[in-house]
Amino acid sequence: MDPTTAATLGGIAGLALGGVAMVAVRLSERATRGEVVIARPSPLPPGIADVLAVLRSSGIVVDASDRVVNNSPAAVAHGLVRGHDLVHPELVQMVREVRRDGVIRENELRLQNGLGEGRLVALARVAPLGADHVLLLVEDRSQAHRVEEVRRDFLANVSHELKTPVGGISLLAEAVLDAHDDPEAVARFATRIGVESQRLTRLVKEIVELSRLQGTDVVTDPEVVDVGECAADAVERCRLIAEEHDIELVTQLEPGCRVWGSTELVTTAVTNLVGNAIAYSDRSTRVGVTVRRPVEGLVDIAVTDQGEGIAPDEQARIFERFYRVDAARSRATGGTGLGLAIVKHVVDNHGGQVSVWSQVGRGSTFTIELPCALEQSDPWTDRQRPPLGPEPDDRAESGRDGRDGGDARGFPDADGAGARADAPDPTTDRPVTTAKGLL
Numbered sequence: 001m002d003p004t005t006a007a008t009l010g011g012i013a014g015l016a017l018g019g020v021a022m023v024a025v026r027l028s029e030r031a032t033r034g035e036v037v038i039a040r041p042s043p044l045p046p047g048i049a050d051v052l053a054v055l056r057s058s059g060i061v062v063d064a065s066d067r068v069v070n071n072s073p074a075a076v077a078h079g080l081v082r083g084h085d086l087v088h089p090e091l092v093q094m095v096r097e098v099r100r101d102g103v104i105r106e107n108e109l110r111l112q113n114g115l116g117e118g119r120l121v122a123l124a125r126v127a128p129l130g131a132d133h134v135l136l137l138v139e140d141r142s143q144a145h146r147v148e149e150v151r152r153d154f155l156a157n158v159s160h161e162l163k164t165p166v167g168g169i170s171l172l173a174e175a176v177l178d179a180h181d182d183p184e185a186v187a188r189f190a191t192r193i194g195v196e197s198q199r200l201t202r203l204v205k206e207i208v209e210l211s212r213l214q215g216t217d218v219v220t221d222p223e224v225v226d227v228g229e230c231a232a233d234a235v236e237r238c239r240l241i242a243e244e245h246d247i248e249l250v251t252q253l254e255p256g257c258r259v260w261g262s263t264e265l266v267t268t269a270v271t272n273l274v275g276n277a278i279a280y281s282d283r284s285t286r287v288g289v290t291v292r293r294p295v296e297g298l299v300d301i302a303v304t305d306q307g308e309g310i311a312p313d314e315q316a317r318i319f320e321r322f323y324r325v326d327a328a329r330s331r332a333t334g335g336t337g338l339g340l341a342i343v344k345h346v347v348d349n350h351g352g353q354v355s356v357w358s359q360v361g362r363g364s365t366f367t368i369e370l371p372c373a374l375e376q377s378d379p380w381t382d383r384q385r386p387p388l389g390p391e392p393d394d395r396a397e398s399g400r401d402g403r404d405g406g407d408a409r410g411f412p413d414a415d416g417a418g419a420r421a422d423a424p425d426p427t428t429d430r431p432v433t434t435a436k437g438l439l
Helices: 003-038 048-054 073-077 089-101 142-178 183-214 227-244 263-279 327-332 339-349 392-398
Strands: 058-062 068-071 105-112 119-129 133-140 223-226 248-253 258-261 286-292 298-304 353-359 363-371
Touching: 048 058, 048 068, 058 073, 068 073, 089 105, 089 119, 089 133, 119 142, 142 183, 223 227, 223 263, 227 248, 227 263, 227 286, 227 298, 258 263, 258 363, 263 286, 263 298, 263 339, 263 363, 339 353, 339 363
Parallel strands: 248 286
Antiparallel strands: 058 068, 058 133, 105 119, 119 133, 223 258, 286 298, 298 363, 353 363
């Protein structure tokens, strides 16, 4: 073999060996990288998953790459976790700080709640968990925060509302002293002092009543209450002021509507609704009060007026304490802004609900729905019980409320058909309105 051929073969052999060596190196690197990929972090401490499963608050465990490896159901429900990621950057930042220095951190955060402008007030506590994990415990404090805000607003409103009559009485007392030699002026100022003192007395009374209602969730020592009698009593309490405003009060009270609760509280709730309807109605109009049983097991109280109505954006706030749709008119009529708040708490304590339907320029209807007292627990005997209206078969033939041509709330139809002589239509000039819409 000549030298040239030997050199060529040697070069080819060298290139082949070099290629084999490079392939071996590449395979070795791939094997090494594969080992890194399949390497698993240290497992969670025993029992962590079981504890997270029963937590009522939000519990989250993240690994060294900020990946969520386990969480409680509440964490998903509150929108803190999506898949294997923490949703809020504020929580991610706390996790990284704890991982960096190992110091337990606790902070109250206002986290975005969903896509809107709502905020979730959360108390977050973050602590290291073993060598590779971090534990987050997040407690929803939104309700407590709202309660605290309501408490502060309530105190501020009470201070403001008390300051007005107290300041008026003080100024009027000074005016009486200055006008001691003018009997007419003294009499005029004394009358105003009486008005302001009555307003102050009413405000304090309603504040005490509201505080008492908020102190309990249910009525203590409940009794069987005849709702029709309560409504009739409430109407009589308001009749004098209605006559002063030239407003006609009409009632349609179905007998035998009874609930468990407090007679005085139910009467107070209906009185507040009727008084509110009178205060916001024009002269020469009607206010209607109906009591009926629209379905089995439910007693329905509706107070309908022909007033100015309530704008849709204000209807959600009318049951708040001290909220007034028309503050000037409310003060002129002696309103405190607590009447509807008291109604709501009375209804809540009786296990019912209150709603409103209103349209600007057409009036409003406030509806209270209470669970009916069960017949088997009814202390009335068959001999004593007043008639409950037509038999079921008759009711099915004549309509939902057992009256020919009547609507669902016992009012006559729009054309007057089916109207009873003893039940005048409280809304002759305008359609009847309820919390469920136009009838």
